[in-house]
Amino acid sequence: MNLPANRLVVVGTGVAGLVTALSAAPRPVLLVGGSPPGSGGCTALAQGGIAAAMAFDDSAADHARDTLAAGAHHNDHDAVHYLVGDAGRAVRWLQAQGVVFDRDGDGLQLGREGGHGCSRIVHAGGDASGQALLQALADAARRAPHITWRAPAWLDAIRLCDGRVSGVALIEARTPPQELECAELVLATGGCGALFAATTNPASADGNGLALALACGARLRDAEFVQFHPTAMDVEQEGALPLITEALRGAGARLVDDQGRAVMDGHHAMGDLAPRDHVARRVWECQQTGTRVWLDATPLKGDWAQRFPTVLALCGRHGIDPRHQRIPVTPAAHFHMGGIAVGLDGSSDVPGLYAVGEVACNGVHGANRLASNSLLEGVVFGRRLGRRLADIRLHAPVHGHPRWVDRGQAADMPALRELRRLAGSALGPVRQRARMRDALDHLAVHPGLGHTWQGKLVVRFLQAALQRRKSLGAHFCVDDAG
Ligand SMILES: Cc1cc2nc3c(=O)[nH]c(=O)nc-3n(C[C@H](O)[C@H](O)[C@H](O)COP(=O)(O)OP(=O)(O)OC[C@H]3O[C@@H](n4cnc5c(N)ncnc54)[C@H](O)[C@@H]3O)c2cc1C
Incomplete structure (x- = not known):
């Protein structure tokens, strides 16, 4: 031809x-x-x-x-x-x-x-x-x-x-x-x-x-290697969670627990401005013990409407005024x-x-x-x-x-929701070998998930994560830490 x-x-x-x-x-x-x-x-x-x-x-x-x-x-x-x-x-x-x-x-x-x-x-x-x-x-x-x-x-x-x-x-x-x-x-x-x-x-x-x-x-x-942003807004909604920019922490906002204690103190020399994987893991750890984490930007001075119009608008949509109220945050998949x-x-x-x-x-x-x-x-x-x-x-x-060549079969919406839940729990900021293997087994016996192109991608991610024998950067596996 x-x-x-x-x-x-x-x-x-x-x-x-x-x-x-x-x-x-x-x-x-x-x-x-x-x-x-x-x-x-x-x-x-x-x-x-x-x-x-x-x-x-x-x-x-x-x-x-x-x-x-x-x-x-x-x-x-x-x-x-x-x-x-x-x-x-x-x-x-x-x-x-x-x-x-x-x-x-x-x-x-x-x-x-x-x-x-x-x-x-x-x-x-x-x-x-x-x-x-x-x-x-x-x-x-x-x-x-x-x-x-x-x-x-x-x-x-x-x-x-x-x-x-x-x-x-x-x-x-x-x-x-x-x-x-x-x-x-x-x-x-x-x-x-x-x-x-x-x-x-x-x-x-x-x-x-x-x-x-x-x-x-x-x-x-x-x-x-999937990066989790430590400060997505912790709100109930399907689809993308609003992001609370790191520039707020750059300007002096702090991550605190329910009691107002700084959660990064004693965890990294750069404190709130530590690399994202460290901060995301720390927020995740707090959540595992039932502690909600908040971004306290209330001490920030200056013109919010000019400096942080996006954050102001996103918070406003959820009834939060970040100039006077703390913002609930959670780690969320952000960058591949x-x-x-x-x-x-x-x-x-x-x-x-x-x-x-x-x-x-x-x-x-x-x-x-x-x-x-x-x-x-x-x-x-x-x-x-x-x-x-x-x-x-x-x-x-x-x-x-x-x-x-095309991608192959696509997951329908219920299957996609389940795949997302599976990927979120097995491939999150803190990983465990057993959980990743369980996820692979689950995908192998559920063709409606594992045979879709989205499912095959999750399988690739799981296989790559299991092949890495040592935690590195954004891939943190409790079995291989250190
Ligand atoms: C909330 C948020 C905040 C961020 N903040 C920053 C930041 O401040 N600084 C920074 O450096 N990075 C930031 N990032 C990361 C950065 O935005 C992205 O990594 C970058 O924009 C990716 O650019 P891209 O052109 O590769 O992809 P995208 O900007 O995602 O563009 C991909 C395009 O491809 C199109 N597309 C996909 N599939 C198909 C298809 N099959 N056919 C036709 N079109 C298709 C999509 O519609 C889309 O238009 C942020 C990311 C997010 C989510």
Whole structure:
């Protein structure tokens, strides 16, 4: 079969997909997004901002040191050095795309978050950084003559020809599925937090990109490393729990128990600003003894409406005024350090298949992501991948028998609820080998769970966690602690 089109398709319109598409100019790009332009995905929800060593007394070397410490030195060193070395350029590139970061006098205002040795988080619209970024990038993409949008549209299947990507099947509302030729496909489909009962992620972050890549024969890397954010709001609701940004603790808020005692005292040298895995485990431990944990932000001074408008609005929706009341918090699945194994240029093991952003794993986050390094990852590695794809000019004709691959059977809603509960209890912030084995056994004898693509992903995560013999970073197993 000959390929008439050298089409480049980018799937996902969060930070990673948008930056990749913009950076591939002047090569034509078909940009496919599951949600309308400028909305959806985790990017829209990001609060804190983007880590970059911009202060006069900060350096890329210090940013690298903090990234490696948070990642338990499981990180790919080349990826880390590329990330931190390009961070300043990434921020300036974003400004050129129209992102307006909050300023402090002559310079950018810098916030502080857990695991960072100093203030280095640039933000926009106070704690509405992700939305500001997404709007500016979506506007830039709409103006870009080389980009054609297809949204809302859904990537349903991938065609392989002799093991190489050669086409995609897209689903759009009210039209029959459409098959398109394609020479390069970029998956920028985001994370998989929605596979867990308690999560900060929206429903679109369900790992469907991982499932498609696996079906194509791609490898997963570091699948067991799931970051739990320690301060999701502890409220009864199905779907994403509201996130209470770490920037509040950076500004002086404290985690306390029912009696008002600081729960991180004596547990980590960095106290409330310890890396997320430590804080999440501590909150989880308190909960196991029946103690509810609260974030006390009442001592914070300043203009809440300007600095933390998102938190103020989220709390307000649940009848809490954080200026005067403590906020109940719980750990929740937040970020997947693992993903489709890719090189620094985003290429996977499957010719023509690339991945970038949270769905990908080039090892940059190691065993635990440093706060505010993931928007940065999307920008830095999206730019690198886009430039690489722009340079591909010659496409050898593809011969051979085409084959369509899809995710397979999807779980229905009751099965999905049970899978989420199972993943939440077996793969949470504190794991036990027996519980993980029980979960695997349960999935093996319940095909309605274990044979679905979501179930198969949970099996992969469980197998990866059981294979790791020592606790590391976000993977903490009581049997192998220390
Ligand atoms: C509440 C919250 C706060 C956060 N705060 C920060 C922060 O302050 N700083 C930071 O660095 N990180 C933060 N993160 C993490 C960060 O937001 C994400 O890691 C990052 O935005 C991921 O970007 P992405 O482009 O890879 O994926 P997303 O932004 O999730 O985008 C994925 C896109 O792919 C689309 N999609 C998925 N599957 C398909 C399909 N089959 N077909 C078509 N489209 C598809 C989705 O609709 C979505 O638009 C936060 C995350 C959350 C949940």
